[in-house]
Amino acid sequence: MRIFVPSWQKPGTWLENLEFISLESWVQGVELLFFSWDDRSKRDFFSEAERIASYSGRFDFSLHLPEGLPAGTEDLVRATHDFVELYVFHPGSGSAWNRNLDSCLDAAGESRFALEYTGAESSADFASCEASRPGISLCADTGRLMRDGIDPATWIEARAGRLAEIHLHSAAREGGSLVDAGPLRDHKHLSGMEAWLPWLVGEARLRGWILNLETFAIEESKASYAAL
Numbered sequence: 630m631r632i633f634v635p636s637w638q639k640p641g642t643w644l645e646n647l648e649f650i651s652l653e654s655w656v657q658g659v660e661l662l663f664f665s666w667d668d669r670s671k672r673d674f675f676s677e678a679e680r681i682a683s684y685s686g687r688f689d690f691s692l693h694l695p696e697g698l699p700a701g702t703e704d705l706v707r708a709t710h711d712f713v714e715l716y717v718f719h720p721g722s723g724s725a726w727n728r729n730l731d732s733c734l735d736a737a738g739e740s741r742f743a744l745e746y747t748g749a750e751s752s753a754d755f756a757s758c759e760a761s762r763p764g765i766s767l768c769a770d771t772g773r774l775m776r777d778g779i780d781p782a783t784w785i786e787a788r789a790g791r792l793a794e795i796h797l798h799s800a801a802r803e804g805g806s807l808v809d810a811g812p813l814r815d816h817k818h819l820s821g822m823e824a825w826l827p828w829l830v831g832e833a834r835l836r837g838w839i840l841n842l843e844t845f846a847i848e849e850s851k852a853s854y855a856a857l
Contacts, residue, residue, distance in 0.1 A: 678709075745796070800814060
């Protein structure tokens with residue numbers, strides 16, 4: 630079991646966040662977040678790429694691939710495969726998406742990719758990719774599972790043999806209301822009261838999963854770590 634946080638813990642670039650996160654001795658790894666792969670993000674990344682890679686002595690790295698796997702995403706994989714151990718991607722469909730995924734898999738090897746559960750609205754694409762690509766690992770998102778009314782422990786236990794990373798966070802209604810006052814919002818820090826959390830942590834220790842505390846502010850991430 631290793632504790633990761635996303636590369637956005639304060640406003641700033643990937644490198645600025647790595648410098649900031651490196652002061653937190655309890656953080657073992659970082660999920661590098663890429664939400665796009667356009668000209669601007671390419672320019673910004675390549676201006677920092679060498680210094681980002683230099684942190685591989687301090688952190689283990691996973692990388693969140695951009696939504697939709699735009700053409701050329703394999704260039705990002707090639708540029709980072711020497712220091713990134715796992716690439717997480719969202720489900721998709723269609724010939725272009727599958728072609729771009731194949732290009733990414735060819736760049737680093739299928740065993741280094743994890744398909745993330747991203748909610749009920751994309752569950753059909755998730756199920757299709759999960760079934761058709763058995764060599765790909767899986768990534769659970771506990772907040773999304775909670776929003777869908779799915780017990781995270783039940784979902785994870787059924788797929789434990791393929792799981793590589795867990796995006797570990799909670800979900801709650803605004804103001805913490807327990808009454809039915811709108812949908813749950815995820816990316817909330819753990820409270821320690823989640824019924825499924827003790828089982829998950831015990832299983833993660835046995836299986837060596839990455840537990841990525843996927844909140845986007847250092848104080849939120851510290852609160853989740855305290856709950857663990």
